[in-house]
Amino acid sequence: MNPQHAWLAALLLCCPLAAQEGEAAKPTGADARLEALQKEQKSIYDSWLKERREAAKKMKAGGKQARAISMRPDYSGLRGKFLAAADEFQGDAPRFLVPALNLSNGADDYRMLITRIVDNHLDSPEVGSLGRMLGYLDRMVDEEFKAAVVKKVKAHGKNAGLMGWITFQEHEPTFRSKSPKSDEFVAAKAIVSKAVKAADQEMLTRQYEQLMTEQEKFGIGMAAPDISGIDLDGVSFKLSDYKGKVVFLDFWGDW
Amino acid sequence: MYPHERSLVNELKDEPFALIGVNSDRTIERAKKAIEENDLNWRSFQNAPKDSERKISDDWAVRGWPTIVVLDPEMKIRYRGHNGEEATDVVRELLAHDKK
Numbered sequence: 001m002n003p004q005h006a007w008l009a010a011l012l013l014c015c016p017l018a019a020q021e022g023e024a025a026k027p028t029g030a031d032a033r034l035e036a037l038q039k040e041q042k043s044i045y046d047s048w049l050k051e052r053r054e055a056a057k058k059m060k061a062g063g064k065q066a067r068a069i070s071m072r073p074d075y076s077g078l079r080g081k082f083l084a085a086a087d088e089f090q091g092d093a094p095r096f097l098v099p100a101l102n103l104s105n106g107a108d109d110y111r112m113l114i115t116r117i118v119d120n121h122l123d124s125p126e127v128g129s130l131g132r133m134l135g136y137l138d139r140m141v142d143e144e145f146k147a148a149v150v151k152k153v154k155a156h157g158k159n160a161g162l163m164g165w166i167t168f169q170e171h172e173p174t175f176r177s178k179s180p181k182s183d184e185f186v187a188a189k190a191i192v193s194k195a196v197k198a199a200d201q202e203m204l205t206r207q208y209e210q211l212m213t214e215q216e217k218f219g220i221g222m223a224a225p226d227i228s229g230i231d232l233d234g235v236s237f238k239l240s241d242y243k244g245k246v247v248f249l250d251f252w253g254d255w
Numbered sequence: 256m257y258p259h260e261r262s263l264v265n266e267l268k269d270e271p272f273a274l275i276g277v278n279s280d281r282t283i284e285r286a287k288k289a290i291e292e293n294d295l296n297w298r299s300f301q302n303a304p305k306d307s308e309r310k311i312s313d314d315w316a317v318r319g320w321p322t323i324v325v326l327d328p329e330m331k332i333r334y335r336g337h338n339g340e341e342a343t344d345v346v347r348e349l350l351a352h353d354k355k
Contacts, residue, residue, distance in 0.1 A: 176336060214316045224330045227311055229300040232283050232290075237298070240330065245271040246349045247326040248342060250260065251302070251317050253279040254289035 030092035033085050037099070041078055048073035075103040094126040101130065107141045114141075118152045128161015128201055135169045164199020167192055168208055175211055179221035224249075256321060257293045259339050263346075264296045270350050271328065277302050277311050279320065328353070 048070075055069050082100035086093040094117065101113045114137070117127050134153075137146035153162045171188040178185045189212070196208045216222075227239040239247070264274050276299030280286040289295065303310040315324070323342040325334035327349055334345040 218316060218324070218332055218335050220332060220334070222332050224324070224326050224332050225314065226330075227277075227300060227314075229311060230304050231298050232278065232286055232301060237300075239275065239326075242273045242275065243330055244328045245273045246328060246346055246353070247330075248260075248263070248272070248274040248346055249277065249324040249326060250274060250297075251277045251279065251312055251315070251320060251322040251324075252256070252299070253302075253320060254285060255280060 030085075030089040030095065033089065034092075034095055037078065037081055037085065037096075040081070041075065041099075041103075044073050044075060044078060079103040094121040094124040097121065098126055098129060101133075110137075110140050111145060114145075114149060118149055118156075122153065122156040122159045122162070125159070125161060128159060128164070128199065129203075131162045131165020131199070131201065132203060134162070134165055160195075160198045161201050161204075162199075164195045164201060164204055167195035168204060172211070175215050175219075177220065180216045180219040181221065185215075185219070256339055257295060259343070261294065261296055263343060267346075267350070271353065272346065272350060273297075276300065277315075279303070279310075279312060325349070 052069050079100050082096045082103065086096035086100065089096065097113060097117050101110070101117070104110055104113060114130070114133075117130065121127050133140070134146070134150065137149060150166055153159060153166060157163065171192050174184055174188045178188075192208065196204055199205075218224075224239070228236070229238075230236050239249070260274060274297040276297055278286045278299040279302040280289070283301065286299065300311055302312050312322075315322075319337055321339070322337060323334065323339060324332060325342050325345045327333050333349060334342050336342065
């Protein structure tokens, strides 16, 4: 074998090795698995929906309900499959952990998965979509856990998605309690609008813009629009009939 | 909520105060039944009277129930939220301020 051939042979030998190494990260494998699991989730949902509809139809026709139909699809098995995939495709773990979290039920599951995500995967933009959940973590788990998670995310500081949600949630009380014309409101808006933009999360952007529109029209100190309507006996009256009084306007219903 | 609001109306009946409802029940009968059964003592707009094109709650960007808005005597908004007790605190502050 002349030297040139030796070099070629080495290259050829290397290539399958390189290919194998590329396969260890399995980008296509993870994509395919994710797709399959999403498909499975859809089919579980579709058959649950079908079952519910058929049961409702039977009930309407006067028949008896054969057995109880659960209020939500049973994803318990599928959740395990997402978790197994997270272990198998470690480099892509967040892509499986986020849906596994969305399929979870109960404080212990939330605690376990969220801890795993914030301890290992804050560099992944995939986990930014969990930010919405952070606002409810005190109710999903408890106040202490929420504080600990927020602290970790802030110490890391580089997950723009999660930071955007946290910044929004922290300033929300200011938006709701201060006049849109006040310095505090304006200062908070400058901070939050920047964080929301950097986060680039569709749902966060929508929530933020909705709140701004609402507050700039109905925030503290803004003039209330008048209401002209009829009472429950059909008699016309206006909100401005009560001008000069303090009014407790109560949007209520007995449903 | 009902007992809280009912007692507020009774307590403040001699003050410059009014509790006004915007009722979103599907039928007037349903609302009237609630009023009778719970002895409710305030006047309510119908949120979406028959043949009306718009709902009051839409005009006021209300997305959760109950929503409470407290207005001062100049009809400026002093509270907007979902917490009846917080709203009541704001009412009391405004009435106390008025007396000064």
